[in-house]
Amino acid sequence: MEIVPIDIFGVQVEIPFPTPQGFRQADLEGFGATICDTVKGLSLRPDQIRLKRWDELYGYELSAQFFGETLTRFYTLMEFDPKSVSALSTHAHVKFGTVEERDTWLGRFSYSPLIGRPAALGYVQIADWEKEIRVLIEQSNVVPAAAFIMWDTQFVNSQDWESFLGCLTSVMDNSVNVFDLGFEPLRERV
Numbered sequence: 226m227e228i229v230p231i232d233i234f235g236v237q238v239e240i241p242f243p244t245p246q247g248f249r250q251a252d253l254e255g256f257g258a259t260i261c262d263t264v265k266g267l268s269l270r271p272d273q274i275r276l277k278r279w280d281e282l283y284g285y286e287l288s289a290q291f292f293g294e295t296l297t298r299f300y301t302l303m304e305f306d307p308k309s310v311s312a313l314s315t316h317a318h319v320k321f322g323t324v325e326e327r328d329t330w331l332g333r334f335s336y337s338p339l340i341g342r343p344a345a346l347g348y349v350q351i352a353d354w355e356k357e358i359r360v361l362i363e364q365s366n367v368v369p370a371a372a373f374i375m376w377d378t379q380f381v382n383s384q385d386w387e388s389f390l391g392c393l394t395s396v397m398d399n400s401v402n403v404f405d406l407g408f409e410p411l412r413e414r415v
Contacts, residue, residue, distance in 0.1 A: 235317075376397050
């Protein structure tokens, strides 16, 4: 099994309303103020929040950028319908020692001489995770000598968020173990 360090890591969470909410009903201005609150909210800066609006009724999208433990605080702050579902997409660029090492490892997914750049795609089921995890592995277009890995999955919004969100890194690691890949422990950069 190849054990590689994570060079770049990103997360995107989409949480649709269980029923459509008009722009006024959603009260996004109030919600934005709440997540910027330094005591009760997430302490985000206003420049970390963006609103796209293309229709007066239902055509809007709110996005916010935050890091680390803020995801746990976000889910704790929200009062989601326990039957609603979040879509989770994460990605990482994992660094191999050399381009040749990366290409040799990715080469195991090449089943034909006509494949120019091998990749892997699988739907992985792991213990204690409610949905399948779609895993895509291919050559990174951003980091030299790296592979790009993407995970897509879903979960119901009825969790104990502190323990649930804390296990996401092990869920991702376990799902790529099927492809004989593992990650070095995440470390804080200094």
